[in-house]
Amino acid sequence: MATRARWRSAGWQAWLLALLWLGHGLWVMSGRWPGLGLVKALNFISGPVLKISAKWEARRVARSQTTNNLSIAEKEIAQLKARIGLFELQEAREGPRRSEAEEAIRLLGLKQQLPLETKAARVIANTRTAPFGGLVIDQGSELGLQPDQGVIAPEGVVGRIWSAGPRQASVLPLDAYNASTGVMLARSRATGVLQGTGPGKAEIRYISSQEGVQVGEAVYTSGLDRIFPRGLLIGFVSQVRPRDAELKVEVSLSAPLDRLYLVLVLPSKPPIEVSSPAAPPAGSGKGLP
């Protein structure tokens, strides 16, 4: 059995050797005499393999290209993400400064519109949510501030100075329960007293039930309290309900009391009428009465 296997192996080897020798010989002859057709025969035999391998190669190249493009795209995405992260960080850093700058620009515009000697101050604390809380600004009596000076923002009236220290002053906002301000309604010209009722809200007292007050009507300072001149925007009527002989008029304050950065402090006892009254900010009011 082993002998036969060895013989069979040797036989195959001999055949392979003969084939190798003959193949080489024919190949060499085909170099001298191309007419032998050996090249054509080899081409014919290898044609299908070449076609398949060409397709395979094209597919491999395409896949490689796709992979390459994908990796390039992934790198670009990673770079863009890094840049976006950088921009977001920069935006987060610059955001408060920019909003403060924008508010300062608006405050400057308001100051130029008001023909009064106003003083700018920065809100450094907001304790409105605490009992008897208010706003604290970074200017005080050293700058000439004293109680009962009006405080305004570009969006509307903020309140009045309650007490003044040397370098700080506390402001009583309009929505404080103990705050009272003389107001008038834009359309009906009815005057009353605004009293705070809670965060961002106030109510007008002493308006006769005979007055025709509409929801959405603008509310301005009347100037009668000698704290604010006439015509500064306070807010808009949000609800009107009859109550005995007078109307209960609820007002939504226009000044964003919970996110104030900069305010203007009006002079003490300003004139009732100013020659060029302030206009409400664009889109937030209906104009001066």
Added chain:
Amino acid sequence: MSVRHAPAAVRPSLVCSVALVGIFFSAPWPSLQAVFHVALVLGLAPLETVPLVAGLWAVAAGWIVEGTLRMVPHPGGAAWVDLTLALTVLFFNRFWPPDRRLIWWGRLVGFTLLHTLLSFFAVALASGPHPLGRGWLWALLTSPLWAMLAWRLKPTAHPR
């Protein structure tokens, strides 16, 4: 593991592979490449006990020589001659084994000359006229070295 310590059946294959690598890397120096080439085809490949393996070593040597030269438009002639002569030397070694070094060396010198002529003829047949070069002369001059190496590696070698 050095060649001397390798098993006897493996030694020829190890030396042949070294010679093949030598052929490839000595391509910039054709004379040296001719020495490696002739030594592998005539001296080392016929030491293989299996004729097919010997033939494959020789064919590989021929193709590498012509492939690295890049001078012939239709390669294959050298491989054909290498195969033919490696098998012939193997046949001679098996049926008329030389019992002396001098005979062994003389026979290899003769085969070297035959190899030169047949190579020139086969390459000319396949690719047309080509420069013969002086590689054959270097192969002849170094024949004592590689012939004695083959003698020592020969399975039935018995130094005198």
